[in-house]
Amino acid sequence: MSAAPIAPADLRGARWRLRLRNARGFARRYASRRDGLVGAAILLAFAVLAIAPDLFVGPLQTVTTATGGPLEPPSAAHLLGTDESGRDMLNLTLHGARISMVIGLLATLITIVLGAVIGIVSGYVGGRWDQVLMRVTDFFLVLPTFVLAIVLAPIILDIVGTDAELLGIRATLLVIVVVIGLTSWASTARIIRSQTLSVKERMFVDRARVIGGGPAHIMRRHILPNVVNLIVANTVLTFAGAIFTETTLSFIGLGDPFAPSWGQLLNAAQEAGAPGLGAWWYIAPPAFCVVVVIVAFTLVGNALDDVLNPKAGLRR
Amino acid sequence: MTALAPPARGPDTAAVGAPLVEVTGLVKHFPIKGGILQRQVATVKAVDGVDLLVRRGETLGLVGESGCGKTTVGRLLLRLIEPTAGTIRFDGVDITHLPDRQLKPFRRRMQIVFQDPFASLDPRAPIGDSIGEGLRIHGLGNARERAARVKRIMDMVGLQQYHARRYAHEFSGGQRQRIGIARALVLEPDLVVCDEPVSALDVSIQAQVLNLLKDLQRELGLTYLFIAHNMGVVEHISDRVAVMYLGRVAEITDRERIFAEPRHPYTQALLSAVPIPDPELRRSRVILGGDVPSPVNPPEGCRFHPRCPLRAELGNPERCSRETPQLVDAGRDHLVACHFRGPDAPAS
Numbered sequence: 001m002s003a004a005p006i007a008p009a010d011l012r013g014a015r016w017r018l019r020l021r022n023a024r025g026f027a028r029r030y031a032s033r034r035d036g037l038v039g040a041a042i043l044l045a046f047a048v049l050a051i052a053p054d055l056f057v058g059p060l061q062t063v064t065t066a067t068g069g070p071l072e073p074p075s076a077a078h079l080l081g082t083d084e085s086g087r088d089m090l091n092l093t094l095h096g097a098r099i100s101m102v103i104g105l106l107a108t109l110i111t112i113v114l115g116a117v118i119g120i121v122s123g124y125v126g127g128r129w130d131q132v133l134m135r136v137t138d139f140f141l142v143l144p145t146f147v148l149a150i151v152l153a154p155i156i157l158d159i160v161g162t163d164a165e166l167l168g169i170r171a172t173l174l175v176i177v178v179v180i181g182l183t184s185w186a187s188t189a190r191i192i193r194s195q196t197l198s199v200k201e202r203m204f205v206d207r208a209r210v211i212g213g214g215p216a217h218i219m220r221r222h223i224l225p226n227v228v229n230l231i232v233a234n235t236v237l238t239f240a241g242a243i244f245t246e247t248t249l250s251f252i253g254l255g256d257p258f259a260p261s262w263g264q265l266l267n268a269a270q271e272a273g274a275p276g277l278g279a280w281w282y283i284a285p286p287a288f289c290v291v292v293v294i295v296a297f298t299l300v301g302n303a304l305d306d307v308l309n310p311k312a313g314l315r316r
Numbered sequence: 317m318t319a320l321a322p323p324a325r326g327p328d329t330a331a332v333g334a335p336l337v338e339v340t341g342l343v344k345h346f347p348i349k350g351g352i353l354q355r356q357v358a359t360v361k362a363v364d365g366v367d368l369l370v371r372r373g374e375t376l377g378l379v380g381e382s383g384c385g386k387t388t389v390g391r392l393l394l395r396l397i398e399p400t401a402g403t404i405r406f407d408g409v410d411i412t413h414l415p416d417r418q419l420k421p422f423r424r425r426m427q428i429v430f431q432d433p434f435a436s437l438d439p440r441a442p443i444g445d446s447i448g449e450g451l452r453i454h455g456l457g458n459a460r461e462r463a464a465r466v467k468r469i470m471d472m473v474g475l476q477q478y479h480a481r482r483y484a485h486e487f488s489g490g491q492r493q494r495i496g497i498a499r500a501l502v503l504e505p506d507l508v509v510c511d512e513p514v515s516a517l518d519v520s521i522q523a524q525v526l527n528l529l530k531d532l533q534r535e536l537g538l539t540y541l542f543i544a545h546n547m548g549v550v551e552h553i554s555d556r557v558a559v560m561y562l563g564r565v566a567e568i569t570d571r572e573r574i575f576a577e578p579r580h581p582y583t584q585a586l587l588s589a590v591p592i593p594d595p596e597l598r599r600s601r602v603i604l605g606g607d608v609p610s611p612v613n614p615p616e617g618c619r620f621h622p623r624c625p626l627r628a629e630l631g632n633p634e635r636c637s638r639e640t641p642q643l644v645d646a647g648r649d650h651l652v653a654c655h656f657r658g659p660d661a662p663a664s
Contacts, residue, residue, distance in 0.1 A: 204436050206391075207428070209396060210394055210396065212423035212450065213449070225441075
């Protein structure tokens with residue numbers, strides 16, 4: 001032992017320095033994508049609104065705390081008009097942002113965790129496990145979201161009761177989250193599996209096996225870090241899909257009537273006959289928000305996909 | 317390094333020269349699938365009955381053309397792929413079908429240095445981590461002891477201490493191969509399979525890495541299975557040489573003897589193709605006709621018979637295309653797989 005050994009803390013510091021350097025490089029490349037920046041700015045604005053809607057428009061208005069008359073057009077007092085119960089549309093739309101975003105976030109979490117775990121295990125372990133997992137994936141891939149929601153919602157609600165809550169989320173919302181999660185993880189699993197198949201053929205995986213690394217070690221230490229780019233880009237696109245599905249489900253009446261998500265607002269507008277009455281201010285705000293948020297997510301997702309995938313850069 | 321116990325070794329085979337790896341009748345067939353139903357339509361006979369003996373402390377060079385199955389033999393030895401048939405004994409223990417858990421202690425004792433120093437490093441791990449990974453997997457020592465061992469092994473292969481914090485892409489080809497060697501040696505293995513470790517490097521770097529491997533072998537008492545296609549490299553590093561042709565071993569003997577008096581017609585042709593840096597020297601070259609046959613459909617009998625100059629000279633005896641020649645000792649530990657160059661035939 002001629003020189004002092006490398007302290008473990010030193011290596012840890014090196015890892016953090018590299019992460020910082022990578023993050024800076026990533027930020028620089030991402031900043032060169034104007035579409036990605038626009039998308040990120042929009043999402044940031046919606047995130048702020050979703051986190052603290054009370055700061056901007058006060059607490060969520062109910063039928064009893066409504067501040068206006070029924071279906072008033074936009075005015076100085078109600079910038080976006082009111083609904084059929086006299087509630088302020090701006091208030092409802094901003095609170096709707098919170099519910100839509102939370103549902104999107106939870107559904108995305110289910111999708112990504114299930115998709116990544118099943119994709120990596122299926123791709124790396126292969127053989128019979130791959131066969132079984134992929135047949136299960138195929139099943140969920142073709143499962144129609146609406147039919148599943150219609151079937152699952154009453155069953156789950158009957159079991160847990162409509163007033164049950166989990167982490168402050170009502171059971172009805174939870175059903176939507178579960179349905180979206182169950183119907184969208186399959187395509188993520190497919191994508192992650194295909195990338196895993198390519199990573200596991202690389203030499204460093206053989207090397208890890210030679211030094212005695214088991215499957216769990218290799219999947220965690222070597223496969224996951226090399227497919228994480230894909231997972232990140234996929235997460236963003238899944239988020240957009242989840243919000244879209246939530247809106248659709250709520251619009252056709254499968255949502256939680258007490259949680260005014262954007263889809264639920266559109267559903268209420270439809271039931272109140274807003275289109276026929278010419279009350280465009282009831283329909284436009286939530287619909288506009290849904291479109292803008294999905295476009296923003298798609299912009300960010302595509303930009304991330306190009307920035308994180310080193311080979312995509314070569315094409316330009 | 318007292319805190320890190322050395323791996324368990326069989327006491328009877330610890331002596332230099334005792335057999336460390338014995339391979340008998342090793343076969344690896346890769347199925348080719350085709351059609352809508354993905355049925356097996358053919359088989360690539362990559363390794364088709366290989367017998368090898370690697371003795372403790374020696375370097376066995378394994379040479380042959382591209383596609384002759386030499387890399388597959390290396391991967392089979394390390395159980396990176398499962399053999400179709402045959403047995404692999406390591407230090408007296410049959411490891412051919414050991415399940416992963418029981419194989420783990422043996423994994424520590426046999427390591428590999430890959431040909432491609434670029435692809436064999438995980439781009440997302442600092443190389444200090446990469447070298448120490450094996451120690452963590454086998455739960456050897458605490459963090460401080462592991463770091464000390466990584467440091468020592470980096471010293472031995474000529475890497476600087478600050479290199480531990482760098483990533484694979486920050487190194488040159490020669491340095492990466494040093495990292496590859498350090499990662500293999502950190503576990504104190506008995507056997508190191510060197511799979512063309514220098515063929516991806518510049519010629520000026522090749523000699524450095526070869527000499528490093530030789531020095532490390534002397535210091536650590538390593539046994540090498542050195543896979544290569546470059547005869548010059550093999551002559552430089554090997555104690556004994558095995559020549560492979562189409563999935564089978566054609567000839568094995570000492571380095572001196574294989575270069576001085578090769579017996580198998582294929583070895584003779586292979587050696588006559590090695591360029592000699594002397595413009596004055598003229599020698600008879602054995603030029604082989606045709607290409608290496610496909611391992612999907614290797615010739616019957618002796619794999620080499622359709623191209624064999626000796627068979628042509630002897631008037632195409634039928635035995636060559638009927639009967640597969642076995643490796644037999646032609647005297648003084650010189651094993652040849654040829655019907656007409658065995659023990660009773662004169663070496664030409």
